[in-house]
Amino acid sequence: MKLKVIDLDISSGSTPVAIMNESDARKLDAHFGDRISIRKGQKRAVAIIDVCPNKRIVPSGKIALFKEVISKLKCKPSDYIEISLEKKPDSVMMIKKKLDGAVLSDSEIRQIVSDIVENKLSDSEISYFIGACYIKPLTFQEIVSLTKAMVETGDTIAFEPPVFDIHCIGGVAGNRTTPIVVPIVAEAGLVIPKTSSRAITSPAGTADTIEVIAPVSFGISEIKEIVKKTGACLVWGGDVSLAPADDKIIRLEYPLGIDSQSQLLASIIAKKKSVSATHILIDIPVGKGSKMESMGKAKALREQFIKIGKALNINFEIMLSDGSQPIGNGFGAVLEMRDVLRILSNSTSQPTDLREKSLKMAGLMLEMSKKVKRGQGYALAKEILQSGRAMQKFRQIIEAQGGKVPKEEELKLSKFSYIFCAYNTGRIVHIDSALISQICRLAGTPRDKAAGIYMHKHVDESVNVGEPLMTLYSSSREKLSEAIELLKNVGFSTVVIK
Structure with a gap:
């Protein structure tokens, strides 16, 4: 069957798609979701078809093609192309x-x-x-196979071993440890090419936070050059095709909130294997509101990481951390970068929970590297931070990426704000990370980097009625109003005072 091309000038997002008129599809015995082979000369593409009953949109004798098909066939409007049915893969x-x-x-x-x-x-x-x-759920061998397949079907970045990396499985607001840990361990001589993600459900991802002060989008050769200069990088993984199947799977998991353990394991390990990591520290937050609410499940996941690591020649260190509340004071890209700068500059206003967790993680990585004996990593990490050497290394990394480390006060927040105060006197017994993230995203995060929440109080602190608990920021008056409405409705659950 020969049909005339209509160029829709629209991208389908990934999968090649073509739209046929209903009568043409009937003649071909093609149905919605079937595949068709499309040929123009020597060029060929396979597309999934949609069927259109409206002759004014797609007339009989014509076929509407999305950008992916047009690009592959190098065809233009009014070209004739050959259509035939294609079997499913x-x-x-x-x-x-x-x-x-x-x-x-x-x-x-x-x-x-x-x-x-x-x-x-x-x-x-x-x-x-x-x-x-x-x-x-996948068997152990299926997880190993899935991990290997994800690595082998994408790009890889080769570095001389040993190569170090860190990852948190998520579920906790804030928790911006990476920009603190990376310069500490890099200053100690570890190679750590850190590729990070953007936010999916959180107020900000590591890449969003670093982007406040530096570019994060680089190709493979540029990443290798940055690491050669500084021993580390803090870049977005989305500009390089590392385990690309994983990115597609994550995109489709998101609407239903599906996060199966077997795919979580394959996802994390494949990304790390793609940058040649040989030693990886995994942070598993445990507690109410986190992905791992029970210690039993967290320990089972720990064993899975270690077992798969042995099969893939990767050394894992697993840290089970407190995931019962947000970590840090700020939630949102600018607010989180402010926390990072306060810690690296040893400010008196630094969030102590984020500082202590970062030092513990850096210490474990230094012990993994054999730079120090077991139990001595924390002290070395603390010395590197307090001496200012961690900030010097952070500045070196940021400048190698084309950025500049500002003073903390130079990072401006959104102009609209709202202070949420304690609704009674008592002690804070719980702060809900998931609700904090929902409120932040209504306020405009992660796209609005200056939006988010600053927490004035934390779990176990005493408060008086009317005392500020958090300040909410947004660049949009309308978005701020939406976030305030949600906060007022769930405030008792967001910060529990007894």
């Missing part, structure tokens, strides 16, 4: 096999991941794979 049947509860082989998982990366699977098909792994 074998990986679709492998996904069905997993839905039925079967254990997949290494080659089957490799095929599924490869097809995800090459845009051969639709979002719905990938979602079924995610659902299957959630309902029927």
